[in-house]
Amino acid sequence: MNPLDFLLEPLSYDFMVRALATSVTAAIVCAVLSCWLVLIGWSLMGDAVSHAVLPGVVLAYVVGAPFALGAVIFGFLAVALIGIVRNTSRIKEDAAIGIVFTTLFALGIVLISVTPSQTDLNHIIFGNLLGVSWADLAQVLILGAITLTILLVKRRDFTLYAFDATHAHAIGLNPKVLGAALLGLLALTAVVALQAVGVVLVVALLIIPGATAYLLTDRFSRMLVIAPVMSALAAVTGLYLSYYLDTASGGMIVLVEGCIFALVYLFSPTQGVIGKRLGAMKRQRMLAAQ
Amino acid sequence: MSVPAIDVRNVTVHYGDVLALDNVSLSLAPGRIYGLIGMNGSGKSTLFKTITGMLRPDHGTVTLAGRQPALARKAGAVGYVPQSEDVDWAFPLSVRDVVMMGRYGHMGFSRRPKAADKAAVAEALERVELTDLADRQIGQLSGGQKKRAFVARGIAQGATILLLDEPFAGVDKRSEGTITTLLRELAAEGATVLVSTHDLNALPKLADEAILLMRTVLLQSTPAEVLKPENLARAFGLDVTAGDAA
Numbered sequence: 001m002n003p004l005d006f007l008l009e010p011l012s013y014d015f016m017v018r019a020l021a022t023s024v025t026a027a028i029v030c031a032v033l034s035c036w037l038v039l040i041g042w043s044l045m046g047d048a049v050s051h052a053v054l055p056g057v058v059l060a061y062v063v064g065a066p067f068a069l070g071a072v073i074f075g076f077l078a079v080a081l082i083g084i085v086r087n088t089s090r091i092k093e094d095a096a097i098g099i100v101f102t103t104l105f106a107l108g109i110v111l112i113s114v115t116p117s118q119t120d121l122n123h124i125i126f127g128n129l130l131g132v133s134w135a136d137l138a139q140v141l142i143l144g145a146i147t148l149t150i151l152l153v154k155r156r157d158f159t160l161y162a163f164d165a166t167h168a169h170a171i172g173l174n175p176k177v178l179g180a181a182l183l184g185l186l187a188l189t190a191v192v193a194l195q196a197v198g199v200v201l202v203v204a205l206l207i208i209p210g211a212t213a214y215l216l217t218d219r220f221s222r223m224l225v226i227a228p229v230m231s232a233l234a235a236v237t238g239l240y241l242s243y244y245l246d247t248a249s250g251g252m253i254v255l256v257e258g259c260i261f262a263l264v265y266l267f268s269p270t271q272g273v274i275g276k277r278l279g280a281m282k283r284q285r286m287l288a289a290q
Numbered sequence: 291m292s293v294p295a296i297d298v299r300n301v302t303v304h305y306g307d308v309l310a311l312d313n314v315s316l317s318l319a320p321g322r323i324y325g326l327i328g329m330n331g332s333g334k335s336t337l338f339k340t341i342t343g344m345l346r347p348d349h350g351t352v353t354l355a356g357r358q359p360a361l362a363r364k365a366g367a368v369g370y371v372p373q374s375e376d377v378d379w380a381f382p383l384s385v386r387d388v389v390m391m392g393r394y395g396h397m398g399f400s401r402r403p404k405a406a407d408k409a410a411v412a413e414a415l416e417r418v419e420l421t422d423l424a425d426r427q428i429g430q431l432s433g434g435q436k437k438r439a440f441v442a443r444g445i446a447q448g449a450t451i452l453l454l455d456e457p458f459a460g461v462d463k464r465s466e467g468t469i470t471t472l473l474r475e476l477a478a479e480g481a482t483v484l485v486s487t488h489d490l491n492a493l494p495k496l497a498d499e500a501i502l503l504m505r506t507v508l509l510q511s512t513p514a515e516v517l518k519p520e521n522l523a524r525a526f527g528l529d530v531t532a533g534d535a536a
Contacts (some may be wrong), residue, residue: 039378039381041380042492153399153400154400156394156400156401157394157401159383159390160394162381162384163378163381163388163391164341164372164373165344165375166342166344166370167370167372167391167443168374169342169344169363170342170343170362170363170368170369170370170453171363171366171368171392171394171395171447172343172360172363172364172365172395173394180475197374214382216382218382218427219380219382219383219384219387219427220381220383220387222382223382235384
């Protein structure tokens with residue numbers, strides 16, 4: 001098979017085109033958000049919110065409301081509950097996060113089991129990339145575009161929030177509003193990514209791209225380019241691999257993300273475990289040659 | 291006397307049941323440097339947080355540059371230089387990026403820098419002699435340079451009130467001298483500088499006045515007066531001399 005056919009053959013199926021568009025959109029939106037999450041130290045929070053939206057999505061399905069609405073409500077509910085447990089008991093934050101999100105996730109699973117539905121709601125949990133409808137894709141594109149626009153237009157404020165919230169206060173901005181906005185966007189992003197990889201694996205898309213980009217550059221503005229490019233590449237590669245190897249598409253995408261991270265972790269010229277040494281050896285050789 | 295730059299009246303702050311500031315009143319004049327000294331837990335950070343707006347006092351009022359604090363902050367009057375340990379030095383920002391954050395209050399919705407903002411940042415960097423290092427990642431500066439970068443952020447912002455939280459911790463003597471000179475120049479131009487410090491020996495050179503804090507203001511006077519052993523003893527406990535209180 002020539003390489004062009006290799007790339008084009010899957011695209012002759014409509015479901016593959018939709019899967020590709022959905023996964024690339026989800027990958028890009030998640031990757032941009034992940035740049036802030038890894039720097040603020042909100043990876044666990046991302047994990048929590050992306051799981052906790054499940055009952056919200058199921059309830060939204062039951063009453064016929066937009067999934068995004070249910071997701072945002074339960075996203076904030078999760079964050080509020082985590083804050084309450086942490087602040088009003090001796091329980092530490094990681095335990096509070098673990099308790100709240102697993103309980104809400106379990107609630108979602110129970111709700112799914114009692115909800116009669118045409119479509120299989122279990123797909124929300126593991127994703128169903130190959131079963132994405134045109135309507136699903138439209139929702140992903142619209143939500144993705146909204147989320148991405150807000151993130152990019154207000155990116156300097158979010159970075160200020162992540163870096164120095166006290167300064168934000170001192171110049172009259174409200175860091176609480178910025179933090180709440182990021183959490184709301186996190187919930188929206190989770191909805192975008194549900195279709196692609198499912199609740200369980202969303203967190204991978206929300207952490208790995210930002211972490212990978214952070215190992216490659218000292219400039220936040222470049223992270224915002226590297227992370228989505230890397231993640232979109234991973235989504236495309238993962239989807240093609242799943243097509244030809246006949247494996248789970250969501251899982252394959254996350255596996256590719258993980259492999260790219262591993263390569264960068266080892267070979268990044270400035271931060272990589274091996275790459276740093278190779279760079280140092282090269283500099284020494286050049287010095288010796290002079 | 292002119293309008294005080296920082297006017298704190300009967301401010302009380304609690305963290306839950308813990309009393310952090312007890313009926314604190316302070317009046318700081320423009321053009322002077324104030325040293326804030328007190329033990330850990332004496333309320334120095336709480337006082338800073340009250341001025342920057344992180345904390346709302348339970349009682350009492352704060353007036354900044356003769357205006358309501360929220361308005362003064364919006365106008366960019368308050369510059370803040372954080373403690374080293376409060377900063378993520380691995381954060382992927384350049385020195386110039388950090389100084390530019392001082393301009394955010396003057397920018398539009400998406401904080402896109404205009405020519406005037408870039409000029410203000412360049413001027414501030416020149417002023418603190420970090421122009422050559424402007425494109426370095428902030429963690430790659432020395433201790434003293436890091437402090438100067440944040441002072442530059444306040445300068446670019448046009449702050450008339452500059453708060454520095456322990457700026458001399460982990461900074462060598464020569465850099466400490468450079469920073470002191472810089473702060474003296476800014477004060478001479480009319481800025482009010484409030485510096486919390488453990489370095490009691492450097493206080494007379496740095497500050498016009500010193501404030502002794504122990505949840506409430508024990509004494510506000512000249513550094514020489516505040517550094518008298520009997521006064522320090524009230525803030526730090528007994529048997530403390532100027533040399534080893536830190």
